[in-house]
Amino acid sequence: MSRIRNDPRAERATKMVAEAGRRPRLDLGRREAAPASGRPRRDPWREWAASLAGETVTGPERKRYDRSQRQMNRADAARFARARPSLDATDVSPGQPALRVVDEPAFLIFAVVEAAGGRLSRFDRQVLGAARLLADAGDGGGGVVALVACSGDDLTKGWGEGLGEAGADRVLALPGAATPAIRAAALRGAVDALSPRHVILAEAGDSADIARRLAACLGEPLFADVEHLTARQAVRAVRNGRAEIGLLPPRLMTIGEDRAKPHEAVPCEARPLDAAAAPLPDDPAILSVEIIPGDPAKLALSETDFVVSAGNGVSDFAAFRDLAAAMKGTPGASRVVCDAGLMPRAAQVGASGTVLAADCYLALGISGAPQHLQGVAGCEHVIAVNTDLHAAMIERAGLAIVQDAQLVMPALLKLLQEREA
Numbered sequence: 001m002s003r004i005r006n007d008p009r010a011e012r013a014t015k016m017v018a019e020a021g022r023r024p025r026l027d028l029g030r031r032e033a034a035p036a037s038g039r040p041r042r043d044p045w046r047e048w049a050a051s052l053a054g055e056t057v058t059g060p061e062r063k064r065y066d067r068s069q070r071q072m073n074r075a076d077a078a079r080f081a082r083a084r085p086s087l088d089a090t091d092v093s094p095g096q097p098a099l100r101v102v103d104e105p106a107f108l109i110f111a112v113v114e115a116a117g118g119r120l121s122r123f124d125r126q127v128l129g130a131a132r133l134l135a136d137a138g139d140g141g142g143g144v145v146a147l148v149a150c151s152g153d154d155l156t157k158g159w160g161e162g163l164g165e166a167g168a169d170r171v172l173a174l175p176g177a178a179t180p181a182i183r184a185a186a187l188r189g190a191v192d193a194l195s196p197r198h199v200i201l202a203e204a205g206d207s208a209d210i211a212r213r214l215a216a217c218l219g220e221p222l223f224a225d226v227e228h229l230t231a232r233q234a235v236r237a238v239r240n241g242r243a244e245i246g247l248l249p250p251r252l253m254t255i256g257e258d259r260a261k262p263h264e265a266v267p268c269e270a271r272p273l274d275a276a277a278a279p280l281p282d283d284p285a286i287l288s289v290e291i292i293p294g295d296p297a298k299l300a301l302s303e304t305d306f307v308v309s310a311g312n313g314v315s316d317f318a319a320f321r322d323l324a325a326a327m328k329g330t331p332g333a334s335r336v337v338c339d340a341g342l343m344p345r346a347a348q349v350g351a352s353g354t355v356l357a358a359d360c361y362l363a364l365g366i367s368g369a370p371q372h373l374q375g376v377a378g379c380e381h382v383i384a385v386n387t388d389l390h391a392a393m394i395e396r397a398g399l400a401i402v403q404d405a406q407l408v409m410p411a412l413l414k415l416l417q418e419r420e421a
């Protein structure tokens, strides 16, 4: 319930006495009712009494500031509406999250993603986020095409799962097990066929190589290692980092790691594109290509994507090694375990061991001391198994299992074996 709020100005006006030849003065003794201001006011006492009596208290809605940043400003909302012409109630089935559908994009942005092992890396998502930024900023709403290094069959089997959540409207397979020269030639074919407004690649590994080959065969400049990207400007360092240069976002660019934000809004459609499969060109310099995956057990901790690590809470090291091998993870350990000679010193994760750049870290029986957590600061996904619910590692983890590691390890192994069978 609400009551009418006092209007102090009106009250003051009723007490004002004006006498001829004298200055206006206030008659403080006068007690005339001032006209109500009409602004509603909450009556907390009444609400409290009503709530004690079990009544539902409703009152007129009051305007409030929303500081949650959840609402878009008008310009963003208009742009977003243009970019998703068919995002409406029909796209949202009950119980399903909303899906952003761009039926006829006004232009295309290519994002080349590696998706090594079928999983999108953090860097892949950043490349897609940069493409999404440019697609949403352009007139009429653009579409992001993710060019994934795999075969068309792999795509249907869920390769690069999460492309839609990462901001891809369309997905196109580029040859995966091929040399950068062949992949660049295939990418050039896609560029000729679909004429994208921008092509964005990661400034790392094969993507950086492909970008340079593509620029050479298209005869276009490459704006490499972009450090800051907005809809109006791409900025990169020059003269060994002593100066920087900014341009309108050029057509071909590579972006540095952690330089763009991944897409976090409504998931996109990630519709597979039916492109006529052009015959792959031969690479005269290389006669055969076979990609041999590295043995995770022998990879350096700083280079691996997935680390399975043991702490003082692990006593069954045979099960730990079997689990790490079955999960194709690189074994790591806390300092206590290395000091005890149960794992080699090279396996130590942390400030005085190796600082990881892995995507995923599985910590078994590790408390999460600050020196250890420094080593996993860059890991995107942390999974902790610990008997102590209040361990710092559980707090750091995105997924936690509060259970004895000696029980969890064989259970996980059994699940993996069942899946393989």
Ligand SMILES: Cc1cc2nc3c(=O)[nH]c(=O)nc-3n(C[C@H](O)[C@H](O)[C@H](O)COP(=O)(O)OP(=O)(O)OC[C@H]3O[C@@H](n4cnc5c(N)ncnc54)[C@H](O)[C@@H]3O)c2cc1C
Binding pocket: 310, 311, 312, 313, 314, 333, 334, 335, 336, 337, 348, 349, 350, 351, 352, 353, 354, 364, 365, 366, 367, 368, 369, 370, 371, 372, 375, 385, 386, 387, 388, 391, 403, 404, 405, 406
């Ligand atoms: C200068 C300095 C540098 C250091 N650098 C590093 C470093 O680089 N890396 C590093 O790791 N440490 C480092 N340390 C050591 C660090 O401070 C911690 O002592 C160490 O990380 C603890 O290792 P832990 O978590 O395995 O063992 P503990 O602290 O003993 O924790 C064991 C955890 O296992 C849990 N647990 C127990 N039983 C079970 C069970 N059956 N199942 C599941 N969970 C169980 C417990 O609840 C506990 O959380 C450094 C220390 C110093 C002083």
